[in-house]
Structures are given as structure tokens and as C-alpha cells.
Amino acid sequence: MCSTLKNSRGNIKVGITWSFPIIQHTASNKGIVSDLGKGFSVCDEFKGGDLKDIFENCFADGGIPIEIYSIVNDSVSVFVTGSYFNNAKLGLVQGTGINSSFLVDQSLAGKQKIKFLRNTDSDKKVLINTEASFLGYHLHKYVSDVDRDMNRLWKVMGSDEYPPPHMTTDTYGVFQPLEMITSGRYIPEIIRRFVAEYFSDTAVPEAGSEYTLSAELLASLYRCSDPEKFRAELGKSLPLDNLKDDDLVILKTITKAVIYRASMILASYIIAMVRVAKFTHLEKLEISVVGSMLQYFPEYKETVLGILDSKAVQSHNIPKISFDFIKDSSIYGASIAAYVNQERMGL
Template identity: 30%
Template sequence: MTMLPAYVHAMPRGCERGTFVALDVGGSNLRIAVVRFTTNSNESSTREILYQTGHALDEAIRNLDGRSFFLWIASQLEGVVAVSRGSGWIDPGVVDIGLTWSFPLESHSVNTGKILSMGKGFTAISQDIIGLDLKTLFEDSCAAVGLEVRLRAVVNDAVAVLLSHLNVDPRRTKIGLIVGTGVNASVLVPSTVLDEERLMRCDPREIERCSDCVINTELSLFGAGVLPRTRWDDEVDAENEIPGFQPLEMMCSGRYMPEIARRIVRDRVLRKRNGQEEAATGLGRIYGLDAETMSVVEGALDVAFARQQLLARVGGTVSIAEVRAMRSVFYAVSCRAAAVIAAALVAVTLAVLPPETPGGETGGAGSEVVVAVTGSVIEKYAGFRARVQEFANLLGRRWNKRLVIAVERDGPLLGGAVGAACNE
């Protein structure tokens, strides 16, 4: 009941066509792209990003009120549309849009949905727009800057990753996964598995067209009372905006994983300096360690090089022995995160995907499930993706499941375009 259906009534089949503008409103960035799908003689589709822009969602943007935030998005979109029309990629008139919304959304159809609490430091933005329809808010904001748009599809980022890879591998792809600033997953299931209460919330005509459905699992919300926690987990959670809100994400995401590691280092490595750790190193600052630094230090072949990189990034002073201990901490924290992610993927496969049909097309016993993945942690963190795959292999063998991790770069951006192409 905590999972959110995305009523995408037409699934990608690898033969999409047309040119669409895609927006990806993520936890750290706004990206806008013009995406063109073409179909060859074999009726298979190829795709190309013709133009792309990116804008950081810094503190100034995060502190806007909700309506001002959408007006800012519309103004960025206006510039992309102007360039696209000047290049002849899109025609004058109404612009077809696919929007990836990387926050909780209660969908009622393929292009409408009620905005829920955003989290991820976006409290100021979400306060005055919770409960509003995203489609109406977005199209009205665009109209306010003189831009006429038609929102073809609104999808969650995890849903977008799945849709994007379905465009490439429509037969085997069943799960989409994000492991970056945040953590989430989506899964493709027959619409018949939806709870009756969910079906009552949307247009019956949409359900009639919806033989398959993508579910936004809101995976980050799971794990309370199940995942074993340390006192450092409890510390970070207690200081979060909403304590206890995202138990799984607190252990696995690029935002929280480094802070847990930093606190362990503070207590188990640097306090041996007789209370001088904050003066001696930049690791004494809350959220003073990021996932990129953690990855570089952990993945370095030489401990002296790891020390050099750490000092360049966080400042202060640190010894070779301390760096060696830090690397052990970073490895332990990132390994736990990879194991939890793998366990979650196997759990989704067991609990949500239906049993295998005689044709072997679903995610049942003995079948192969492709998991499309994206995000800074699973794509760029040293050895992380390989460890997720290794743990998934280990757990999958116990249940006769085979999960294949497939990177889908730009999945959240491309998935919005795929959703628009499928739902014209």
C-alpha cells in the first residue's frame, strides 16, 4: 500500500518515434533535453539526445516557494525550446513534454498526479504545493512565461529508468533502480496485481488500456524494524528532517552513507588524537565527507595516494595509519549498502513480480530479471555495482532467481521522453 502505481498505459516496445522535450527534476539537478526517436527498416528504434542543459538545484533554488520553483523551471525550459525551434528540431506551437519527477507523486493517470512531500531538503518548496496536481501546476507555470506545452507523461525517476531500458530491452527488463543522492526502485507488473483501492483512484478508461503497470515502490521507505542499525545510523536519522522517514535510504544513498562513515571515523579513528580531531582534519564538519571522496579514498590502489586525495578534498592533516583505518571504515559502510540494495532487489522480485508463465516472460522462479540502474553511487562509486551484482547472485541462488544489473545512463532523462513517446 505504500507503493505508487504509475499509470503508463502503453509500454515501450523498442519502436518509438518522434521528437520530445524531456525534463528531469532530480534531487540535485534540473536537466532538460531534446530527444529524437527514429525507427529503422527492422522496426527497431534508435534514440539521440540532440540538445541538453543542466542546472544545479542549489540552496537558493531550494529555498524558493513552490510556485516560484515551477516558474524557474518554466523559464529554463523556455530557453531550450527557443534553441530547438531555431535548429528546426521541433515545430512552432504546442511542445510535447515528458517530465521525470524524482519525488513522491500519487498518480491518477499517465500525466497527472498529486504532489506529495518532497523531502531531500526541498521542504520550503513543497510546503505550499502538496496536494496540487503536477500537470496543472507545470502547464500553468509554462503559460505564465508564454510557453504552450502539452504534458504527455509524468514519471518518477525510478520509473523513468525502467521505461528507458524497456525501450532498449523490452522482453527482459522488469526493475528500475536509482542509487544516487537518494534510493528508489520501480517494477513492471500486470495491472491485475494492483489493489482494488488503487484502481478506484484513477479513470476506469485508463485501467482498461493498462494491461501492464509500472509501480514506483518508494523503496527508500522500507526497512524499519527489519534492517539492523548501529548507533551512527540512529544519530544521522535523529538529525534528519523527518526521523524514521527513509530507513533504507539512510543506509545506502550518496547523501547519508558518507555521513555515517564520517561519524564512525570521528569516533573510532580520530578520537585517538585525544580530542584534537576537529582541529586536525576537515572531517569534523557535519556532512563534511561526500560519496565521491569516499569512493576515491576507498578505491585507490596505494594508501599514500589515498591520503593525498583525502587531504586535497577535506583539508586538515591525517596520517597514513589513519587513512588505512578510514579505508576499512569506508569499505564496510559501502559493502553494507551494496548488500542491502541487493537484498531489496531480490525481495522485490520475490514479493511483487508474478510467477513465471509457460512462456517464461515474467520474473518467476528460474527466470532472468534485468535490473536497469542509474545514479552517481551505483555508476561511479569504486566497485559498488560489482558488489551489488555479487550479493544479488549470492541471494538469488537461494531462491532460483537470476538478476542482471544493467547500467542505463541518462535513464531519468531519457525515460521521460520514452514515456511521452509511448503515450501520445
């Protein structure tokens, strides 16, 4: 193995991209496992444990000595990668879940976060991981019965006066409103449930397992104009008997409605990021993006960009926004962060 990959202690230098919330109080190469999302849960053995210890011990058990130099969220890895290669100013994860990362004035960071910074000069910027999936609990006004059936917490938290979801995980578990309306894990499932409900009289009883409709399949169905091919493709996820051509139009109408709702909300979130990050003075803004939903469902991407480019939005000094889809950000971002920490922390 290349000698530069090992430190003076003979351990392999490792950077980690972690796609779930962690608590980082003492160092950027440590992180306490808290709650997960995207349909996952953390086992008791690891909850509350330090990711640095967990990974180093597990690799040691396999005879591989490693040392964790950095642990970064996936949104931070997207930002770091996009900034390093393309000078991007904002990173967006829009796949199974949703998250973002960008620089803000330190004055916008809470006191509990500022106290962990080494440099607290008020004119400095700080890179934030927004954990955006927890935002949007006020969106209960715009959810349907299908949304409520998918997650009972839409009913529990149906009030603007209710504490934000990230403050209630101990009581109610993980509730991620923005993710459940805009992300690639939930949009296809919302559509699948609407379709199954609408065609309940014709559906095969055991048809339609949860989360079997993928973004890629959904996109191909949306663009399909051949009725027979449409039926065959749909049958892979939601077998329906005797669908007429008019029924196919209804299926596309349902898809279009769910996508438009998601697009409006995602565009609103992007506008909020632009304002918080103070990018309104820019003429153009490139956002680094990873995630299958925007990448493999062009109609979703085009609808979001169309809203952002509309006269109503542009009249509020929002720059011309474009998406740059990047590859392997989890690898590049973690590697760059590990190198920076090596220099900064003298590892």
C-alpha cells in the same frame, strides 16, 4: 521549432520525470505535489498543487506555451528507457536516493490503485513505482548510533509494530529507511561521521561539513594505495592531522563495513523485487540502473552482485543478475511516456 513538437493548440508537448512522490488520481499527466526527500522540502506555495498547472503557468510567465502530456517518476523513466532500448524487465534508481519500477500482476495492486486503472482485467500487468525509499523501517535493529544521530526517527520508529513510514509523514515528516542505509546521499555521510568520531582527537575543529564526501571521492579513497595521495584526497572533505599509515587501514575498514551492510540490504531488496515480479523462472535478468553510487563505486556494485550470485541466494531460484547503466533515462522515459499518452488520451 519542429512542428511535431507542438500540438494543434500551438503548445509545446512536454513530458516530465519527477524524482519525488506525487499523488496521481485523475490522469497520468497530472500530479499533486506531496512530500519530498533527499534532503529537500517543498514550499507552502507548491505543496498540494498540481505539477501540470505549476509547470505550465511558470513557463507561460516566461512566454513559452507548453502542455504537459505525462508526468512519471524517475524509476518509471528508468524502466521505460531500459525496456524500450534493451528489453529490460526492471528499473532501479540507486544514486542520491533509491527507487525501482517493474510490472506486477494487477491482483497485487491495492484496491485504491486498481480503481484508477482503465483496464482491470485480472490477467493484465500494471507498472508500479515502488517508492522503495520508504521501505525498511524494521531495519532499526541494524542501525548504529551514527545512523540515529543522522535521523532521530530511527529512535522514534524503533519497533516492528510501528506504522510504515509512508503512513506517518504528516506526523513525523519524511522518513526513508532504505534510502538512508543504501543510497549515495547517505553512505558517504555515514562513513564521514564514523571517521570524524573515530579520529575526534586529531580532527580540525571546523572540519567535516555535512554531506561533503561524495561517492566518487569515496571510491577513489577506497582504491588508493598511496598514503600521501590518500591524505590529500581525504583532506578535501575531512581534514585530519597526523594520520598514520595504520589509520588509513582503519578508514578503509570503516568504509568496507558500511558498504557491506548497504550491499546486504540492497541485495535483499533486489531479491524481493525478483520474487514479487515473478522473475524466478528466468536464467538471467538484466536490471536497468541509474545512479552514481553503484556506477562510480565499483566495490559497492561488485559486493551486491557477489551476494546475489552466491550459492545461498542462487539456491532459491534467483536468476543471474547483471546491471546495465543507462544514460539520460529522465529524458527518454518522459518523452516515450508523453508520446504514449498522446495516443492513449487523444491529446
